[in-house]
Amino acid sequence: MTAAAATANNSAATPTDPLDVLEDFGDKWNPMVVREVRRMLKSPSFGVSYILLTLACLAAAYLFTLDPSFTSETDDRGSVFCQVFLGLLTIPVMIVVPLSLFSSASQEHTEYTLEMLSVTTLRTEQLIWGFSWCGVAHAGVYFCSLGPYICFGYLLGGVGLFQIIAGILCVASMGIAAGIWGLMLGACSKGPISRNIFGGLSVLGGLGLAVLTMSLNGLFFSPIGESAWEGILCVLAVQVPACFLMFGIARQQLLLNDPYMKPYRVVLDADGNVSHFAHRFNAPYDRVPELHGIQPSVQPAPPIQTTTLKGVEENEVKAE
Incomplete structure (x- = not known):
């Protein structure tokens, strides 16, 4: 047995490390997700917004404990507690996440990286879904940070599990719409002027969706919350087609040719x-x-003249 065959047998007999498989899973699945998540975690906007959200939640919980009416046994204290913290969650989900997606998508045009990606093996679907999954991961961190406060509000009483699930789903659905809105505007930004204009539109759209989400959560946690599904279905009937349309526009602008x-x-x-x-x-x-x-609009280049060794010798003879 040769040394090469022995090495091959030893490598085949050695089991694959599960950690190595998990480490390479992101690159095999979608390298754009890995790149965008790393960029998101290293960005100052993520760290600052997460710290501000945590401090705001701690301050709100501290103020609730100092309020005498909240410490007494009331029927709606759990509902008010959950509503306030879902309102705090709405701000980064509707503003920070869309702005992050807007910045990532616009940089593909301003930094001329879209042309370089077009000569790789990446597909357009991998590019657009890489941005989308990065936004989901970004918003998921904020949702996880608010989990303990929402659970504590449920333990206070006065709020049902159905209302909490409905409020979380409302924030998630509106967050998806805000993220796609920011992604579409970022994909359409191809210059400094359009980037400033579309950046302002992204913030205004996020603020509008944040106000709408807080209003819907107010209906969910009100006494008529169970009968508010008709209005929610009307909003979803408009939101779902609009999300598909904006996603299609973003895909068209980020098309890899x-x-x-x-x-x-x-x-x-x-x-x-x-x-x-x-x-x-x-x-x-x-x-x-x-x-x-x-x-054609571009004139073809002149043919390249090839010179052989025999032609060089003939030219030298003629010159002599």
């Missing part, structure tokens, strides 16, 4: 007819195919 497979794009005139072909990114082609006699 492989210059090796699609080196040109078709340009149409005012009548909808094909006018010419334009080069896409840094396509390695010097000729654009012609269609029905239409001349």
Whole structure:
């Protein structure tokens, strides 16, 4: 048995480490998720917002304990407690997470990394879902930080489990809409001016959804909370198609075009007819195919003249 065969048998007999499998799972599943989560955890906005949310929750809990009316046995203290903390959760979910997605998506255009990603093996679905799963992970950290306070509010009494689940689902559904809104605006930002305008629209949209979420939670934790499902279904009937539309726009703006497979794009005139072909990114082609006699917009490069050794000797003889 040779040394190479012995090494192969030993490697086959050695069991694979589960930690190595888990470590490589992210890159095999979607490398964009790994990249965006690392970028999110290292960003100052995540650390500052998480610390501010924790301090706000501690301050609210401390103020509740100092309130004499809250320490007495009342029927609605658990409902008020949960409503306040869900309101605190709404702020980072509706503002910080969409702004983070907006910044990540806009950087693909401003830093010209979308063209570099187009020549890799990544697909457009991996890119867009990488941003989406990063937003889910970002919001999930905030939800986990509010878990103990929500459980404590349930133990206080005066609030049902159904109301708490409905309030959490309301914040989650509106958070998804806010995240897709920020992702779409970031994907449409292709310059400094549009980035500033769309950034302001992302904040305004997040504030509007935050106010709407707090209002819906007020209905859930009110005495008529069980009969408020009709209004919630009307909101979802508008929200779900809007989310699909915004997600489709974001995907179209972040579409990865492989210059090796699609080196040109078709340009149409005012009548909808094909006018010419334009080069896409840094396509390695010097000729654009012609269609029905239409001349390309870029003139083909002149052919490269090859010189052989025999041709060099003939030229030297002629020169002599």
